[in-house]
Amino acid sequence: MNSEAVLLLETVHFAAEKHRNQRRKDTEQTPYINHPIGVARILSHEGGVMDVEVLQAALLHDTVEDTDTSIAEIQATFGPVVARIVQEVTDDKSLPKQERKRQQVEHAPHCSPQAKLVKMADKLYNLRDLNRCTPVGWTAERVQEYFLWACEVVKGLRGTNSVLEEKLDELFKQRGVQL
Ligand SMILES: Nc1nc2c(ncn2[C@@H]2O[C@H](COP(=O)(O)OP(=O)(O)O)[C@@H](OP(=O)(O)OP(=O)(O)O)[C@H]2O)c(=O)[nH]1
Numbered sequence: 726m727n728s729e730a731v732l733l734l735e736t737v738h739f740a741a742e743k744h745r746n747q748r749r750k751d752t753e754q755t756p757y758i759n760h761p762i763g764v765a766r767i768l769s770h771e772g773g774v775m776d777v778e779v780l781q782a783a784l785l786h787d788t789v790e791d792t793d794t795s796i797a798e799i800q801a802t803f804g805p806v807v808a809r810i811v812q813e814v815t816d817d818k819s820l821p822k823q824e825r826k827r828q829q830v831e832h833a834p835h836c837s838p839q840a841k842l843v844k845m846a847d848k849l850y851n852l853r854d855l856n857r858c859t860p861v862g863w864t865a866e867r868v869q870e871y872f873l874w875a876c877e878v879v880k881g882l883r884g885t886n887s888v889l890e891e892k893l894d895e896l897f898k899q900r901g902v903q904l
């Protein structure tokens with residue numbers, strides 16, 4: 726087997742262990758790991774992304790934000806490039822939610838191209854998930870607000886991958902969100 730395939734297996738295993746007790750917010754309580762795997766798969770199968778470090782960062786993208794994982798641990802295990810991408814896509818959870826959301830819009834244009842890819846695939850997955858079913862406790866207004874906010878973030882990520890951008894644009898159009 727080639728070494729990149731082995732690396733991806735090691736990475737998906739690490740992410741699965743870290744997210745092992747987490748579930749998505751849907752009524753079926755889907756295992757959380759379905760999300761990072763799906764984000765990495767959007768990049769490889771839809772975005773044509775072949776850069777293994779970007780695919781690894783996609784698999785790991787919510788570990789630091791949502792589990793006990795540190796950037797130092799990612800760096801020691803997967804190296805500085807993967808660690809830097811994960812750092813770029815990690816929100817500061819000590820900030821109030823509104824401020825975090827505002828910072829994503831503000832920071833998006835300054836991200837590296839690799840981090841922009843992960844952020845776009847993350848938004849694409851989550852928007853599709855919202856179309857599939859409404860998270861427990863969310864109103865239709867909250868769903869629409871997520872679309873509006875995601876559109877503002879995506880505006881700062883443009884010029885990175887035309888396939889993913891077109892798929893995002895189509896979802897925003899269906900929701901009547903202004904590009
Ligand atoms: N659509 C959807 N999202 C779910 C579900 N379960 C968990 N999530 C996660 O919830 C986050 C969006 O919910 P919010 O209320 O806006 O954010 P919060 O979790 O940070 O409070 C996303 O985090 P994220 O991946 O870190 O992305 P981002 O929203 O910060 O960009 C998404 O992955 C689900 O069933 N459907």
Ligand SMILES: [Mn+2]
Pocket residue numbers: 760786787847
């Ligand atoms: Mn995510």
